[in-house]
Amino acid sequence: MTLLALIICQTGFAATHVVDASGSGDFATIQEAVDAAASGDTIEIGVGTFAENVSISAKTLTISGSGVGSTIVEGDGSTAALSATSGGLSLSNFTVT
Numbered sequence: 001m002t003l004l005a006l007i008i009c010q011t012g013f014a015a016t017h018v019v020d021a022s023g024s025g026d027f028a029t030i031q032e033a034v035d036a037a038a039s040g041d042t043i044e045i046g047v048g049t050f051a052e053n054v055s056i057s058a059k060t061l062t063i064s065g066s067g068v069g070s071t072i073v074e075g076d077g078s079t080a081a082l083s084a085t086s087g088g089l090s091l092s093n094f095t096v097t
Helices: 002-011 030-036
Strands: 016-019 042-045 048-050 054-064 071-073 082-092
Touching: 016 030, 030 042, 030 054
Parallel strands: 016 042, 042 054, 048 071, 054 082
Antiparallel strands: none
């Protein structure tokens, strides 16, 4: 019984953060969501083009867009549009340019 309680407690704290450029989500930018997220959290990105360079460090996150070609992360060319160091990522359903 104690083991089951520990498993439930450890998995019960993951949060889902919604990014929507129109302001109807939890965050207007992906970077704001990444900065607020804890390891194990999920970030769901709405439809749109997000002109930003996203940097992720030492977090394990699941990041999902609303569809390839529908959710676009467009870097400014000064650095990588999406970069990550340590941690782990699961990425799906968006385009990075």
